[in-house]
Amino acid sequence: MPAPIRLRELIRTIRTARTQAEEREMIQKECAAIRSSFREEDNTYRCRNVAKLLYMHMLGYPAHFGQLECLKLIASQKFTDKRIGYLGAMLLLDERQDVHLLMTNCIKNDLNHSTQYVQGLALCTLGCMGSSEMCRDLAGEVEKLLKTSNSYLRKKAALCAVHVIRKVPELMEMFLPATKNLLSEKNHGVLHTSVVLLTEMCERSPDMLAHFRKLVPQLVRILKNLIMSGYSPEHDVSGISDPFLQVRILRLLRILGKSDDDSSEAMNDILAQVATNTETSKNVGNAILYETVLTIMDIKSESGLRVLAINILGRFLLNNDKNIRYVALTSLLKTVQTDHNAVQRHRSTIVDCLKDLDVSIKRRAMELSFALVNGNNIRGMMKELLYFLDSCDPEFKADCASGVFLAAEKYAPSKRWHIDTIMRVLTTAGSYVRDDSVPNLIQLITNSVEMHAYTVQRLYKALLDDISQQPLVQVASWCIGEYGDLLVSGQCEEEEPIQVTEDEVLDVLEGLLVSNLSTPVTRGYALTAIMKLSTRFSSVNRIKKVVSIYGSSIDVELQQRAVEYNALFKKYDHMRPALLERMPIMEKTATNGPTEIVQTNGETEPSVVESKHPPPVTQPTNQVTLISQSFNYLLLLTLCLGIPPMTAYNKNGLKIDFTFERANPNPNIAVITIHASNSTEADMTDFVFQAAVPKTFQLQLLSPSSNVVPALNQGTVTQVIRVLNPQKQQLRMRIKLTYTLKGSAVQDLAEVNNFPPQSWQ
């Protein structure tokens, strides 16, 4: 049996493969060889074979048949075997496999091995992938090693303890005694990992946090030494001594100082020192400054220190390094709520970042800009933001447009400015505007009474230029329908009124109906607008013609509208002016709370909700139902028929409505249809409706549609009543209702006296 090929030879061979298929073939061949070698329980070459398997695993091929072999390697006495075995365990095994529990004993033995590098391997593996059970079993060993004087092992044990605590938080207490002298270590590795361990404990337990607050002076001292000490070759990074340790200490100080006046005061000086003395020419210095700023902002620092921190961020914004600018914008976004004025001072720099080439920076700058808009700077800021809206990538346009609308609504200096701003957004980013903006804008325009003529004129002119942007077209159609009369009469005060005839306006609206660019929703808007103009324009015949044409449109929505409008012209012309008159000022109904803008188009990847940032742009969603768009068809029908429906009875979940018709040919007979509905959770069975009328009337009750009224308003029972009223007396009725609900019989009597006059006159 020839020796299995060496690892590096295998790598070389596989790399010569010219196609995926060729590679796969080589791999399969080698895997087969490795498998048979494993079967033969070959100790000599196990290590080599597992190493090869790990390589192939990295290329994406399955390697699960090597899992047990890793365990055998770990159990071996040879260091080489253990090294590869543990590596294999970390790569191929995780707590989802039962196999890995078998490691526990090996690890336990190796934790007590005479060679520190073997102990190190065990600690590393446990700290990387130990399951909760393993952690429970081995926590004691880790705790022992945490107290050793061997700094190589102590630092690893500290991080292993962190892992144990993450997996089994209840075990945290047992590590407390061992933490006693951790910070007196001189060894930086131990110091660093100790700070990590302390941080983990403080983050998880308020008691621990309180307990460790006494360490603040010691931490401050260590940090001071790091800054003041001279050059230390072992830990130097670009002239800074152990930046990793500095940052970790700053973070622990942040946690200890938060909401605690005394601790915060104890660290004020050192924070100021770090903030002013750290070299900022390289990334490493800025990393420390960044952490310092985060700490200053989080603890109870004095205001001078806070201003210093914000100024550091301001300087970051001017740095050539993109990463630093990005980090500054992110941090400013976090602090803008609490230190608004300080951040305002850097507004112009922030606005400049809108022009940055980097997508991530642009997005942060946009969010921050919106957060900084207020009554004083609205005009200037809006100019910049609108310019940004013009030139930014499509992924930003929706959010930016929404932000502009919101800011304009909050801080508009004048109605005209507001309308102009809206127009600007609609014309430049019209296709990206969110759907719910359309009803919001319509409401806004309706309520700006004095601007109607100006608005409709500007919207009309915009339509002449471009009908491709649907939100713009929809708002414009709606306005023309409402205010078309102002448009043709040339009443605009704000700017030069344009000369436009009724026919020209109707041309434009009809153009929308036939254009391929218009969506079905837009067509609906256009048709309704045309209809509304029938009460505002004199060219009614033209409008009638258009409406009747669309009565046979294949678009069901459009067809239904056209048919209804036709009905308005034909039978119910007397209703038309009332129905189509000017909309009243709308009340804002339900306002949902501020919603975070989800970055649906952030950077280059799918949506991420910034859970750490306060909502930078909020969008209240108003439920505005535009009556002119969503006709209540039942209401319309009955309105057209002249007699409004009424509710005769409404009790215990049973509701009975009456609708009316005049019977032909006898006008003395009122035909009433009852509609019974049931809002309770159970059906009403054996439902019987009975009615009685005064002697001068005659009553005929036809068969009901059913005697089960379905629960939860899922259907109605109808029944027709014919009432003869030759003496045209006021109609009165007594009704009796019986039904069974949830097993018990219910009976009720009621008088119905609220008949509308038209029903009996």
Add this chain to the structure above:
Amino acid sequence: MMRFLLLFSRQGKLRLQKWFTPIPEREKKKIIREMTTMVLARQPRSCNFLHWKDLKIIYKRYASLYFCLAIENHENELLALEVIHRYVELLDKYFGNVCELDIIFNFEKAYFILDEFLLGGEIQETSKQIVNRCIESSDMLQEDDSSEWYEVELFG
């Protein structure tokens, strides 16, 4: 803490993967695909930070290799850049002017070095010299072993 570290070439070939939390194999493959796509699509002069799910992705290109480190949201991204840089320096010292081929042919060494620098998603040693010394000592232990088996060369 750090969640994972990936090294991949400009063609998207994986050269090293270190995971600090337990993740199913299929999920790992998916993440690797997403990371390589995202990072390779970045413009040359963009900033080195990305957002992905609830993590920050810090990436940096060194010669033909991309180093991609995922950290939790509250971690310091500027320091993460230093972590990547420190790892590159360690590799460089060990291999002497390290290049991608070194990492391909000696991937297990790259892991050993990483395991002396990071542990459980945190930094375990901040001194370059100490890490290098440990690796050298461990390597010597290995040679001690193989001297008993002189006819068998375990790593070609």
